[in-house]
Amino acid sequence: MRSRRFALALAVFAPALAGAQQPAPSARPDSTAKPLHPVVVRERQRARAVGGSAIVEVAVDSVRTAPAANLDAVLRTVPFVGVRTNSRGETELSLRASDSRQPAVLLEGVPLTLGWDSRTDASVIPLSAASGIRVGRTLSSLMLGPNVSSGTIEVGLTEGLTAPRRFLSLGTDQTGALGFSGSSGAPITLGTGTLAVLGGGGVRHRPDLIAPDALSRRVTSGRRDNTDLTQRDYVGGVRYTTVNGASLGVTLTGARGARGVMAEDHLLTPRFWRIPQVDRDVAILSAGTGWRPTPFGSGQIDLRLGRTRGTQRIDQYTDSSYRTVGTTERGDDATTTTRLILEHSIGSRGEIGLGVSSATIDYDETLGAAAPVAYRQRLSSVALETDWELPQQLRLSLSGSRDQAENPLTGGRAPLGERQEWGARVGLSKTLLG
Template structure:
């Protein structure tokens, strides 16, 4: 496939290239992404397919852990979500081959169900990203690309019924390129780190209650050319069912006991690129079908239903961009839109009768232009756009006015000295409340607030990079202020404490991302990444935002005459203290924690041109209690062994 369509699949005309932490020219540190002539991007960090093999992630959530400025947590619904620089997870959009994966009703997607075996490259862009990403891409973008060449198969197993089976490959088919991938993830339960951290709704067992999972994904992509036109079409299906751990910090009378007997996401998309003289036109179209069923139980026995929520979503969207020179500058025009229908049926038990489904509809549109302006030895990119949201159907809730807001940005790249780079960027981005935030009740947990206003985020950062041979250092101080930021409060209604989202006072975050890579010996590399963050609103800390997160890693991959001999990796992750909202509305402290992880990949034989390697992975070696939020600690020690073929 030509470079042009590969860039298109990353959702920007010259998107971030993934990085291999062992190559000096492609370091695993936060850098300004490679761009077309004159274009300046905001900071980016990523992983190549080789780095993904070394880290042995099962899902995209696993792969993101440890990247500077990126925090991953599992929420009370059992979903794994990413936050960039302390932003809300709904302010971070996830793209697959150029199309957004978020379910519009909720504004996010469970990255714990996106299999790592499908991914050929991963990058995270931070700050005021390109206009092409559209509305709601506020503080960060996770760009995922499916495999573009070669093939790999993984088989792993471990205690508690853990299974991870995946295979992905690319093969020529006449003048076409065919990509196929399949993955199955399963676990009987998650391990418990320490029973004393779970005072309620947890039996005296090392298996976390109600945390089983089974998920199967299938992917097929086909690409080729027709004259000057490049094209690629693909479809992804993820089918899962799972339990959700109960909130074990509180009395069972105020905890939720949920299961997902059915969760299914299907997304079909097509990408096109056509040169027209000196201009280039690109388009991405997508159609997403999503359905899930949530069962709510009365207690931790999970035997008596109290209610059922049935969701069905249908989304269609597209993006068109046109880039062309104008004098010494380059202009990129962008237009995107998305329309989503959400049908929801809430069944109370008793009586158990199924009412008519409620229909919610939301439309998003965004348009704008970017200009790359040469300024001698410096480069400047300016952007201006307009975002709009409307909710023409609101179920049984009050109607909503359409809302719109301008967006703008600037990024300047300098070369102050040899081997030193500086990029300064900033701007404003908008996020419109999702329909679930406006109207959702979450089976009696939330009090709706249809009066929520859009969030407007002001963003600024300055990235300083220094490279000396294979040594690299990057420091990125950043500042962000979100006006109309959405928080949660406790409202006493009819004798019950319900949560309600509201537009709190402006939220401000200030911090620094840092990354350093040091070659210690041939094949031995030291990696240090981290983020320090101070995020608050009206003098109160934002919830579930650790004061710092860092990772120290040693990666040993010596070379032999036949290539890589083996890869051994040790990681130490430190998560700082944070605050969370207790059931009574008071602030509670989340204690800091330290996590140790080990990885090994050892070649054992060759099958033709394919290398077969034995693998081993241990997560949370010391069984540390890590609390991303109250009552829902991360799993205890987890062990996996298996084989990898290819890669």
């Protein structure tokens, strides 16, 4: 009986209770609607080469070298990289026993090895504000330009500057060598993008090298004659990156130095040289769109323009006292480099890229009091490359290139004529773990 009365009461009052629980009229919002900018998450891709050896990444601030170290000093700590000093006091690089003309050195994406003689002197490339070095010990891509058959050495400066970075280093040793290096950089929010600003410099002085106990020839006070070195370097750069990944940057770097050259005592008539001037300046303009959607998928454009100027003066002395200069030699070189890379996706598993590189090298040689002799060389390269992600964690890379060289000015000698060569690369890699 009670249950029947309870059911009747519930049936009578339920509509009233339901009406009492109706929501009140919506309140006025406490804030106004605002558009939200897209959030772009960027993760640095692990350096790799399809069908090649692993790429070694070097953090400059963690390498045990003297302060104000140049590129040659850092590369001496990297496995499978050969560094030697030739008879002119210049540093030559070799990757896995390759010829010194085959590896490519790129600074902020601009090839430096397209200069005169297809080499670059790593001892005049300062690292006072370098963000890192990547060493590819085999041919990883044909789109990087000519003379890359044995690998690449890439040096970054303003790229990747996403947090404030300050570095100061001062050191000396028991031989009297002294080095000082400092740099500072930070990203600054500007509008919807980020402006990265970087600056730095260094000073390095090394007296004559300590001679071994068994060596007595051309040794003064326990030191090898004419082996000293002095150098000053600078670097500055700015890069603006939008929220969508497009970027525009300018970088300036260079060095001023002087050094002695060890006498070639293995020759019957050794040369007694000093290099009182070895200067190098590099200006780089970089621009890129970042990966952007297109009607066929996504793609990007990357453009690098570089201008390199250098001067080297050699004084040849009459004897080992280094007091009387017998003759002099001066070399002035200037290189203008352009590199354009276009990349686009192919479906969800493939990419295709086109790389176009060109360089004009001017070199003026002055021997003694004679008039300067002019040389000019033009190098160009066009490469097409495609990468694919295959099943079973396989990656395939196919590429081909066409390189061309010509010598409009040959110092009054007969030119060799235009030369063209083609190249191809096939790479296949499989991920076993991860």
